[in-house]
Amino acid sequence: MTGHPHPLDPATAGEYLAGRRIMVAAGLLADPVRFAYYGLEEPSKEEVLAGASQPGAADRRLRAFLLNLKTGESADVVVSLTQGSVVSARVIDTAAEGQLPIVDSEFHLVEEIVAADPQWQAAMARRGLTDMSKIRICPITAGAYRAPAEDDARRMVRVLAFLQEGEHDLAWAHPVDGVTAHVDLIEKKVLRVTDEFVLPVPRESGDYDDPAVRGPERAGLRPVEITQPEGPSFTVDGGLLRWQDWSLRVGFDAREGLTLHQIELAGRPVIYRASVPEMVVPYGDPRFRYWQAYFDTGEYLVGKWVNSLELGCDCLGEITYLDAVICGETGEPREVRNAICIHEEDFGILWKHTDIFNGSAQSRRQRRLVVSFFTTVGNYDYGFYWYFYLDGTIECEVKMTGVVFTAGHPGGEYPYSTEVAPGLGAPVHQHLFSARLDMSVDGQANAVEEVDVHGLPVGPDNPFGNAIAQTVTRLTSEASAARPGDASRGRVWRVVSTERTNRFGRPTAFTLCPQPHPALLAHPDSPLAARAGFATRALWVTRYDPAQRYPAGDFVNQSPGGGLPAYAAADRDIDGQDIVVWHTFGPTHVVRTEDWPVMPVARTGFMLRPTGFFDRNPTLNVPAPPGHCHAG
Known part of the structure; x- marks a missing residue:
């Protein structure tokens, strides 16, 4: 950290690193714990309006949502940069309150899990698709639907599929419909594959970068220039x-x-x-x-x-x-x-x-x-x-x-x-x-x-x-x-x-x-x-x-x-x-x-x-x- 920011200014890179060190020292970041969210914990309005708007006057805090990728344990943590300590660390009751946001590595994990699953491979083969490298996996948050009830207690995603034939092909143009995989992110396995119907995969290209799709480029659009010779007014x-x-x-x-x-x-x-x-x-x-x-x-x-x-x-x-x-x-x-x-x-x-x-x-x-x-x-x-x-x-x-x-x-x-x-x-x-x-x-x-x-x-x-x-x-x-x-x-x-x-x-x-x-x-x-x-x-x-x-x-x-x-x-x-x-x-x-x-x-x-x-x-x-x- 350099200087004392206004209490409502976003956290700096130095502050995030300082907050991370506090959590490491408190034993909160042992592998495989990951950040699902990390941001400024703003001081209360009363505190700011009472005079804490002066730089350095307010307790500077960060809030983190921490997820253990192995156990699913989730925590809501607040640290004080001013005091150099953990203010609070609460384990979240995910069944009653909800799960933490999806983290990046879970997206990549799902691709590996689904591509290797025999049920999924069979569903793709039913549609004449055998090259898993061309199937784009789209992991989507599962919601809460009460049926089956055990699903709502799991950390889950539901997976849809799209076909991408080439590097520049627009996968969204080729949905593989009627089939979805239900994936448990903690157990790291496909719970089931729901295969309800088969529709032909649409084949028309949607690659809007392709001249054959977009057509000849328009002519006659002359430049529009916006200038402020004396600079902006703000x-x-x-x-x-x-x-x-x-x-x-x-x-x-x-x-x-x-x-x-x-x-x-x-x-x-x-x-x-x-x-x-x-x-x-x-x-x-x-x-x-x-x-x-x-x-x-x-x-x-x-x-x-x-x-x-x-x-x-x-x-x-x-x-x-x-x-x-x-x-x-x-x-x-x-x-x-x-x-x-x-x-x-x-x-x-x-x-x-x-x-x-x-x-x-x-x-x-x-x-x-x-x-x-x-x-x-x-x-x-x-x-x-x-x-x-x-x-x-x-x-x-x-x-x-x-x-x-x-x-x-x-x-x-x-x-x-x-x-x-x-x-x-x-x-x-x-x-x-x-x-x-x-x-x-x-x-x-x-x-x-x-x-x-x-x-x-x-x-x-x-x-x-x-x-x-x-x-x-x-x-x-x-x-x-x-x-x-x-x-x-x-x-x-x-x-x-x-x-x-x-x-x-x-x-x-x-x-x-x-x-x-x-x-x-x-x-x-x-x-x-x-x-x-x-x-x-x-x-x-x-x-x-x-x-x-x-x-x-x-x-x-x-x-x-x-x-x-x-x-x-x-x-x-x-x-x-x-x-x-x-x-x-x-x-x-x-x-x-x-x-x-x-x-x-x-x-x-x-x-x-x-x-x-x-x-x-x-x-x-x-x-x-x-x-x-x-x-x-």
Whole structure:
């Protein structure tokens, strides 16, 4: 370690090594113990706000999930770098709480186990496939399905197969359907092979690098250059980012990816911490792959697979990059260069008016600050973008691309899948993200109001039937604040300060504006709904608790359930309290033929817009662009 970082700054390589030495000295890392997760244990909000934000003032801690690859014993460990000691080490009851995330060596182990298994070899031979070197093994988290019951007590993966004929062949184009292997990762054996049906392996190439597949390259696309001759308008000092009236701290975590802290606008607090700490991708084909549902954050760690971004490929303009430090299963750190991209970009018209009375003609350009990263989790690639606008709006956007997960298509009008190539199907699925917004609108005392708009019946106060009204419902307890979205009512949620008002005497606020997408479509009684309970509602509001960090619980892999439904069951008071707002968002993806063989970016997200936070338009002082954009 060099110097004293801010307590919310990500852990450095030196800190990870120091924490590892503490665990070695305590006897916690005897072979074959591996790290399933390793990251900063942030100090509590109370500690930071009480003055621990000064460098070196807070106890610097790391948290590790440790897995014994031989016995399956799992531990949740916290070490203090400041004290040089282990703070806590708890053995996890995996049957009741869930398994730790998959570690890298387990993926490689499964390939060896399955390829050597006679049942698997026989299933492949049934399909005319005898060269195991051409079979790509895809180990997938097993979920928790209560049948057979003993499976849920094991550390397991389920295996699907794809055929890759050549080095550059796209294996996703050639699923070997109807067969799966169930593998015990601790006993290191195939428990059984389920071989239900045989479909021909689709043969059409999906190699989008092949000119024969992609076609002749387009002509006529002339260069687009984005320049800022005087440099960017923002500054970065360590993890502290400032731009216009915004200030925030940028962090990064192997599990959550990008984390944002102490977001302030015009010197006033808005959000203490913002992140997207979970996502679930449930597939809707009940025929054979009923168990396909991936919690890409809790089971695989989205931050761990962060991309190193390239100027001109991933980012255009005057870019500032931040590196990330990620640890593998041995706890040894590695630096990912250019993991986080920060830049500003023009975003069209901010406001414009030509007045018919005074002759004034004015235009102003909108601009936004962008903080983003990209990660690859198996077949999908996700970009997480946070935007900060001149008018005080905050937007979170997720960009989804990559290759859709494929299966054999049985032909005909099969309702659960789209045929994207001859005999090749892409099942209907959802991408459901959970944003955790530790709100602090003008302080820690906040409340949430649900706002619906609707028409009114014709009557004495509405004789011509044109009235439009709002219904505002205060959410006062955690149980009552588990809310569905309702686009037909234009439903939004207003986070209000209970201590500060604007010049009209109304609470200062920010409004959460969702997109109109359905929540989890799995049946409420399904095992998946128990595990992904957070995704059954568009909104949850809970009292701040530093231990309640993840919407599906701490240990998601094979978990029977937990997280937000359990948090909200306490039914604590949330009116005028220190609250956390959780928002579920994301699309239901009915795959198009245009999504194959690589998917153009699809976007999803939400906005937070100031509502009475300012007394008037806060962008009146934005200068006009040079030229002839204003008169009068």
